[in-house]
Amino acid sequence: MFRDVTRVLTTGLLALALTAVAAKAEVESKDPIKLTLHDWTGQLITTRLMGETLKKAGYTVEYVQADYLAQFAGMKTGDLHVAMEVWATTAKEALDAAIAEGGVVNVGETGMQAIEDWWFPDYMKEKCPGLPDWEALKGCAEVFSIPETAPKGRYLGGPVTWGGYDEERVQALGLDFEVVHAGTDAAMFAELQSAYDRKAPILLWIYAPHWAPIKYKGEWVKFPPYEKACYEDPAWGVNKDAKYDCAKPRGPIYKAAWTGVAKKWPGAYKAIEAYQFTNDEIGELAAKVDLNGEKVEAVVDDWMAKNEPRWKKWLGR
């Protein structure tokens, strides 16, 4: 009896696979293109926009949940195919390493620009006059302190894996701050929400495009702008003996793919190359999901319906 059930199920599944193949238009290969999903809304939207566009062209698309940095291991072997958001600020090194080892290719910029730096809510300007200029932080470390760090100020950095050289930055700029690492961005924004509700002091790592700088009023600290020399040459900048005495690099968000994509699905590869979006556009869509509680799928479908010329252009039609 159990054997019958499995047989029926397998034939059913086979039939499903066959009908799915027959229904679609002509493309180079019907194998599913696997797009990776991570854990922030902007990326989910970007990926789905691309995936739905590819589906319109007749490709089979599969969305796969994968860790942001661990995905490169999967992409090198061809288990995963396309990553739509690889931020120059957080994953450039991992991406370059994967490209060097072979199997992964950089498909170019998405048009979105990543900002990642120290951020404070607007009400902190009263308590620490002189902000957003970074020099103001020298005088008001105590304002940002809590019992565990007192008399030092407390800066809530991202998860250790995000890197960012914040400890080095604190040293180099002579700031009286202690860097506390949140383990996830959920924990980070939980703290921000909590402090914001109480108008309590907080200084933390915030990145854009993200819903947080839309929901909360505040600004990024103005450090000396990033230059390549700042991260490589100690003599550069205010502190002549230390690197990292500047802001974090701002940079493009790249698309990355398995090298086999261009060969197996040339049309899809071209579409991925052509994909362009802006910070404001993605911020607006992400806010719909995170602040208004709409579903990612619904937001993407809505955008697809309203912007047909845009995605048709990506497909080269």
Add this chain to the structure above:
Amino acid sequence: MSYAEASPSVAKWARPPVGRLLWPTVILATVALALAPAGALPAWTMKVPAAWQPPLAREISEFMRWLMDRASLSLFSVRDLTRAIAWTLELPLAAAKALLAAGIGGVVPPIPWLSLLLLGVAGGYAAGGARLAVLMAAGLLYLAVFGQWASAMITLASVLVSSLLGAAGGLLLGLACVRWRSLERAVGPILDLSQTMPVFAYLLPMLILFGFGPVSALIATVIYAMPPMVRVTILAIRAVPEEIRALGVMTGCTRAQTTWKMLVPSALPALMVGVNQVIMLSLNVVIIASMIGAGGLGYDVLAALRRLDIGAGLEAGLAITVLAVLLDRFAQALAAKTGAAPERDPRRLRRRRFALAAALAAAAGFWLLAAAAPALATYPDDWRLSTAPYWGDLVRWINVTFFGALEAMKTAVLLNVLLPVKRFLLALPWPWVIALVALAGVRLGGWRLGLLVGALALFVALSGLWPAAMTTVYLCGVSVAIAAAIGVPIGLAAAGRPRLWRAVETVIDTLQTLPSFVYLIPIVMLFRVGDFTALIAIVLYAIAPAIRYAAHGVARVPPALIEAGAMSGCTRRQITTRIRLPLALPDILLGLNQTVMLALSMLVITALVGTRDLGQEVYSALAQANVGRGLVAGLCVAFIGIIADRLIAAGAERTKRRLGLA
């Protein structure tokens, strides 16, 4: 003075005072070492020199790369083999998902909610009577009414498949262990490791071997959930009375017949306990599995908490708890039924059969109806409820109103307890700690135990992760102490009061199955990122066994002894402190053992709120795709767990012997 008078005092002094003076001396020395000024000890005692550390992490990573890129088994590569395994395992998973969540071929819809509700209620009634049927109805309705149905079915599909694989695999492995003693000895340490090693540590090797996606999550889940089944099988089969085996031999059964027709059926009630554990543990890793592509409720919880939607996270988390409770009670009822005598009353039997057949027919009918009218297949959106907004508001209100008081409490604990303990442990030279561990092993369980725990501690030191390991010991140690201080009295108090016990049990069941991430985020809002937050989360999760074993231990104290105490005029207090507590001590120690294990398993979760211990090491290694580093850190966690387990078990054994219980 005559010889006769002197002899007792000689005998008294002749006994070496080592035993009594040993620990006070050791403690004094330890404190002195911890307080020693910075330069007093040679540098190598504080920090293991890099030259002494074998490059284990790098070698594991290299090996993994070689295995995947070049290793070949003549006809095909290792990679082809693992991918073939993954493909095979994908089949039952795809089938379960098609049935419950996705539908077949776009023609047959997945089982509609009303059909499953009917089937669940009927199944509950058949297995456990009216009470279980009501529970089933309530649980499944929760899933439908709160909009968790679709995700819950994906989770259910993967939990069912992983439980089935875990239970069947565990049973077979257990049977093989019973048959071949040498296999049992080989499997033992592996079971220990897979129970104490954080899932995150072997997730990455799984991903590399079996590819990204639900199958890797499935395999990781099975590895995590299978060990109890193996252990239970070994115990249960061994416990089958000799007469039954003898009967098998006498009636001329083959070995296979003896195993499958006699041993397994007669051990079935005990085996069901193992199945139950497999289900529970599978649900425990739902969140972690969702991070690598299992989807379902775990993903919903994570996604909700990413956007700080605490209410939505809680509702999805509770849905996991509901699934756990339903599966658990159903399995328990089945186990009880297999042990009980069959229903004899023909009228009741007929009525039950009729009810079941009717429910089955209705479910099938509704399925057909849903195939014709797809709108019927899903629970109507308009009938949904959600309490999500209130929870967010509640946390906000507590945050704004009570932050001052909470902050004061946290600061007090942090400055007076946590930080001093942490400083003390980190100030100890590592050779001394290893010596202490080995000494404790020798005193509690003899030379073999001493050597074992000493060697494990040495591994941790030479891995180069000593500071992270000591942070781990500190965080877990304080958490376990607090959990025991709260849990044991609750267990003692609830043991004699059935109604209180039921309430307590509900709370601890919920705490254990509710994904800890759900309460982690509100705790971060109230207490900020840091060790205190981690401490609360660990205590909440690890308190359950402390309560359970204390209650169990007290309940097992023979009533005759208590009566004897009451007869000889003990007060209630004396009965508790002089009779109940000492006799329950071995059980309480075992509970402590479990508390340590759960505390260690929480470490990886608390890494998500920024602790800097071995959990963080494992988590970072996962994020950086560094197989070797993750495995080494995972092994360190496992070894700390095994050290604690062996020492406590030896202690419990000694106490038992002293009390004359063993």
